[in-house]
Amino acid sequence: MGLTELLFVKMTGGNPILQGLLGGIVITLMNTFGALVVLVWHKPSERFLDASLGFAAGVMLTASFTSLILPGIERGGFIPTFIGIILGALALDLADHLIPHSHAVLGYEGLAQTRLRAVWLFIIAITIHNMPEGLAVGVGFGSGDLPNALKLMLAIGIQNIPEGLAVSVSALSAGLGAHFYACFVGVRAGLVEIPLALLGAWAVHIAQPILPYAMGFAAGAMLYVISDEIVPETHRKGHERWATFGTILGVMVMLYLDVALG
Template identity: 35%
Template sequence: MEWNLLVMMLCALTTCAGALPVFFIQGISHRRMDSILAYTAGIMVAASTYGLIPASLKLTNLFVLCFGVLAGALLLNLLEYFIPHVDIEHNRTGVLVPSQSMMMVAAMTLHNIPEGLSVGASLASEVENLGLVVALSMGLQNAPEGFLVALFLVHQNVHRGAAVLLAGITGVIEFIASLIGFSLVNVALFLVPYGLAFAAGAMLFIVYKELIPETHGHGYERWATFSFLLGLLSMIGLVEWFR
């Protein structure tokens, strides 16, 4: 149990660790912003298609996978109607985000719940290496997610310390969900493939709806394209390295 608890804790803490670099970012150009967002998008796409979706298929069938992916995307789509939408506005002095926009934070928090349940239940299961593969996939994509949440909050004029704290809270929620999934493994294990697919769908929705469009339109599309590929390959490389 101690080892599993440590894995769950480290997996959740990567969100907070990923948010820490915002303390050192004072000003950011359009080119750098587009590159960072594209790199993050690449990591999230790789985590979804190379980690979460194969893990879900390993446990279930194509129907469950499709249901989970579409459910994750549809729920985030509905979320836009209830939470003010994040639209990044640009001017010559930098990047501004409307202060009322919290869709990204809510979206990350929402999809961290099935992620946590999946990590906990996978670790408690007897499926060989499933727990480590799921935890690794979640942990590696939590870092850029934490950075993304904190960066958006900073550009909403939120204090940097508060931005990191809020990003870290999304990780705490994932840790709590992991404990629940571990404790209720007999019930939660049935939900693991749905949770993995849901998390993949939620991430792919964010990437295609928010991140990729934001990286185009400022004249740095080529930079963003290669940054996306680097992020994609980085995530695949890390997963292969730790397998």
């Protein structure tokens, strides 16, 4: 057992639900770190941000398969995992169409709503984006496979850093206030990952038969976010080449983590 595994077991007493909660806190802190970067790096280039989000997409894409879909198939077979993938994608699609929100580049989506301020529409968009990530980490810990869960937590956490920075910068570009407030927007939008990580860990821990469905659900939700939101966002400003290289780098980093961490 590695040092990180020993630390998690010592802090949580081996309780998968507490491990899920701690995992959610870790990835949220890494998102917070990314959001705080805007305080010292006021204006990173759009090309860098698109490449960074491409990197995040590559990590999420690979993690969906190596840490969720394939383990789900091993635990429960193709059909439960595939059902979970479909349900996860449909759930995010439903949220995308029903919940009013606004992206910095893609603009307004969801049901018509004039009462919500622009800042809240933006925060809701990022919150929807972060939900599958927190759920995935929680499901990973709830499965009882600590090495795989830690690997997934690390991967989601790493890609949360450029995401947190991109959120803060996008908040500035959308005219949502000064650097400190934009940073706060980035931090606040990532907080949803903590309760969802806890929910995911609790759900699969008390009902192990739903594990392959839950793994598929988290993967399907992440795949939807990648294809429907991240990739279009990174290809709207003429930096698709850099975003593509970022995606390839993200895939390689996640594959390395998968092999190096066993």
